Amino acid sequence: MIALVAIAVLGTACSKYPGFKKDKQGFYYKFHIVNKDEAQPQMGDIVDMTFGMHTMDTVFFEDAPLSEKIIESLYPGDIFAAIQKMHLGDSATFIMNGDDFFQNFWGQEFPYDNKDLYFDIKLNNILPKEEYEAMQAERAQQYEAMIEKFRVSEDSLINDYVTKNKIKVTPTADGLYFMKTVSGSGKVIKTGSKVAVHYTGKLIDGSVFDSSIESGTPYEVTVGQGQVIPGWEKALLLMRGGDKATVLIPSKLAYGSRGADYVIPPYTPLIFDMEIVSVE
Secondary structure, three states, X not given: OOOOEOOOOOOEEOOOOOOOEEOOOOOEEEEEXXXXXXXXXXXXXXXXXXXXXXXXXXEEXXXXXXXXEOOOXXXXXXXHHXXXXXXXXXXXXXXXXXXXXXXXXXXXXXXXXXXXXXXXXXXEEEEOHHHHHHHHHHHHHHHHHHHHHHHHHHHHHHHHHHHHOOOOOOOOOOXXXXXXXXXXXXXXXXXXXXXXXEEEEEEOOOOEEEEOOOOOOOEEEEOOOOOOOHHHHHXXXXXXXXXXXXXXXXXXXXXXXXXXXXXXXXXXXXXXXXXXXXXX
């Protein structure tokens, strides 16, 4: 096993920052641990680091885990250039101009009078570009297989739900099941109507993913303006003020092959309990 040893590295000594040396690209550096026989990151590699960023008196990050892809420098001597100077297992501190970093990476001015910005970096792992791309390709294949599994199973999920719950209504031509539970006497909803709706949204296994009931505030929507999923639009046009209904919406009228917000998987049918509070 290669020993980790603190050693002096080649460079021009710097009196401005005692103990630091200046790289030809303009940044200053000091290595605390060097493994000169280990690999150095190349363009396109993914590096895992322990990362800190601070000024002399303000800490932004400290010992934060960070994974980053090595790309072309955004400006000469930026943090990507500095990281490529390191070896696997190295630990180093880099000093750079804060204005350059903030403007090029975050599009804003450095908020401190002292322009020195310090980076403390420990290079923990290097994933070569080829391995990363192979891993990404494998993940893409796994994701596509998962999507296909959801797609194939949707019809069975809907049929099982309809059978289990003894649903007798005939679905619309595009597969929407609309089951009115309370008939109201308010205005009929039309395209352009402004509607306030209390709702509870559930996956087909009964788990709730969203509801207006807890907040006590109904959701307001103008029908026909694409503010809600197509299944909602179609259901609302079958209702009037005071109506209550349960609606089974196939994924093609909901979130389709994309799903939504890590909560609703692709090709997932949805159940909504809906109450029309008001119609204008």
